[in-house]
Amino acid sequence: MLADAIAAERFRLSRDRTALFWGFGFMPLVAMLFSMAGDVFVRIVLRRGMPGETTVDLANRAMGAVAGASGPVTALFLLIGAAAIFAGDYRWETWRLITPRNSRTNLLAAKLIVFAEVAAWSLLLTAFTAVLAGLFGSVIDHGRLVAPPDGSAFPGHFAGVFVITWLEVLLIGVLAGLVGILTRSTMGAVIAGLVVVFVQSTLAATMQATTWKSLAIPAYGGRILKAFVAAPDEVRPEAGPAGLALVLLLVWLVVLACGAVALFRRQDLTKE
Amino acid sequence: MNFALEAEGLVKTYGAVRALDGLSLRIPAGGVFGVLGPNGAGKSTLFRIALGLVRPTSGTARLFGNPAGQTASLRRVGAMIETPRYPPYLTARDVLRMLAMESGATGSADIEYWLERVGLGGAADRKAGTFSVGMKQRLGLAAAFFTRPELVILDEPTSGMDPAGIQEIRALIRDLAAKEGVTIILASHQLDEVRRVCDRVAIFSKGKLAAEGDVEALTGGKPRLRLTVSPVDKALAVLGAKGEPDGQNAVLADVLRAETPALIRALVEAGVEITEARWREGDLESAYLGALEPADRKNEDLVDAR
Numbered sequence: 357m358l359a360d361a362i363a364a365e366r367f368r369l370s371r372d373r374t375a376l377f378w379g380f381g382f383m384p385l386v387a388m389l390f391s392m393a394g395d396v397f398v399r400i401v402l403r404r405g406m407p408g409e410t411t412v413d414l415a416n417r418a419m420g421a422v423a424g425a426s427g428p429v430t431a432l433f434l435l436i437g438a439a440a441i442f443a444g445d446y447r448w449e450t451w452r453l454i455t456p457r458n459s460r461t462n463l464l465a466a467k468l469i470v471f472a473e474v475a476a477w478s479l480l481l482t483a484f485t486a487v488l489a490g491l492f493g494s495v496i497d498h499g500r501l502v503a504p505p506d507g508s509a510f511p512g513h514f515a516g517v518f519v520i521t522w523l524e525v526l527l528i529g530v531l532a533g534l535v536g537i538l539t540r541s542t543m544g545a546v547i548a549g550l551v552v553v554f555v556q557s558t559l560a561a562t563m564q565a566t567t568w569k570s571l572a573i574p575a576y577g578g579r580i581l582k583a584f585v586a587a588p589d590e591v592r593p594e595a596g597p598a599g600l601a602l603v604l605l606l607v608w609l610v611v612l613a614c615g616a617v618a619l620f621r622r623q624d625l626t627k628e
Numbered sequence: 629m630n631f632a633l634e635a636e637g638l639v640k641t642y643g644a645v646r647a648l649d650g651l652s653l654r655i656p657a658g659g660v661f662g663v664l665g666p667n668g669a670g671k672s673t674l675f676r677i678a679l680g681l682v683r684p685t686s687g688t689a690r691l692f693g694n695p696a697g698q699t700a701s702l703r704r705v706g707a708m709i710e711t712p713r714y715p716p717y718l719t720a721r722d723v724l725r726m727l728a729m730e731s732g733a734t735g736s737a738d739i740e741y742w743l744e745r746v747g748l749g750g751a752a753d754r755k756a757g758t759f760s761v762g763m764k765q766r767l768g769l770a771a772a773f774f775t776r777p778e779l780v781i782l783d784e785p786t787s788g789m790d791p792a793g794i795q796e797i798r799a800l801i802r803d804l805a806a807k808e809g810v811t812i813i814l815a816s817h818q819l820d821e822v823r824r825v826c827d828r829v830a831i832f833s834k835g836k837l838a839a840e841g842d843v844e845a846l847t848g849g850k851p852r853l854r855l856t857v858s859p860v861d862k863a864l865a866v867l868g869a870k871g872e873p874d875g876q877n878a879v880l881a882d883v884l885r886a887e888t889p890a891l892i893r894a895l896v897e898a899g900v901e902i903t904e905a906r907w908r909e910g911d912l913e914s915a916y917l918g919a920l921e922p923a924d925r926k927n928e929d930l931v932d933a934r
Contacts, residue, residue, distance in 0.1 A: 357699070357732065364729035372717050449713040453771065456679040456702045457730040625681040626642070 361466035379437015380478035388485035410499035421486035426524035438529040439545035443536030516585030534616040577601035630657040638687035647673040649835035662822035665832030706777035712768030716757025742774040761788030831919040839919035856904035
């Protein structure tokens, strides 16, 4: 039953090319193009090169791009994708077509799972386009490709940063889902979600001390967590705050997802 | 007797509006059941409750004996509620593929057959967002039928269709009910459609059941021959128990179509002049308006009393 709902949701999103492109493909691609254009501008238009030997660490470049993929600008586009998935049925008035065919819990769970899936692909695309941009830059600047300094530990660091960013992105998606169900509007999901993302990013930027309150702000908690998992062993910060940040991030996810499911299960679908 | 849909004391309120006001109704399995009523009578609300789209304020609704809204019961049901809408980026074929997946019926649903059957074979790969209202209705019908449900709920299925399309869909509904044993609940504002297609009818008024019964019983039985004649009393004498006056210069004859030539011959031989003879079909409109009248009159009385 859940598998049926996931298959249907995945099929449907695969046909919604506008939402796929703007929600999950645009930012990685535009970031790559900006990076390439910047390299071209510096090298060809300004006719300047980097003094000394230039090195390009593609692995860390990919990890940095992934770590930054939960920022407010990327969030705007993720919210567009999430709103299309979670609130599209209100916009197109299609709940009446779908709801009698599967349980409401399955329908919403399928949307959450498909969003999680496509968000992971988007992060992988971010890493891939960062590598492409790095390769392009190395050619333009005649840079030498180098391995990451942390060597064999890098895959673990990358996986950690990837998972933390993915959880942050999921939180943005689940928030859009909850607001979309509450407002029955794709626009509502995007705008309300964006306000929350900007507010928490601003708050996180002003935080000085690491307390349970600051860690409860997902953007700050995510930053602490990424710093923890990506740091070399010898300078790794304490595990306590990072652990608490992870727990709080998961609590946020579970609370918002359960809230969305509970709300949707009780919602009257009169005129979607 | 098996019931496809049962409602008992159903109440649904939207703020101050009482969409259903203690509605009780049992729709038997098999045949075509018509639901009539003016706008706001509660037809769509009943269907939405049955399909689990809306929760009743009080009362119960059951599909095939199980509480309405349960997925297991709903998978035995196909429905088209109001004007169907689709994600505009999906083609007609994609809409049915997505719905088949959602229903867990990818193996059994015959998408190509149903697209052809509702006349959308040539538009199967067109985006649903470009469809006319009539084409959307056709796709909605395919979506309601293509998983081979035991019960199909159709809310205004022919609105927006051309006359030829309406004929096709009526034939399809009768065919499915007669040959495949599908129970069909049909809500319509077109009384003629209901009279032609349905076996039984329920008339809703202000969220309540105003009347229910066989179409023939509600419309006053089988068709009768109306004769404009002179003199009327001589014609009534020939007709005997089978005749009754209908106005000053006409009579209604309760005879079979095969008996018509003999009756006209007998009337002419008795010296009755016949200026017009035509069959009067069962009059559902009168039954419909009659069923609605008491509720409306009650309200007028209340207003007058104030």
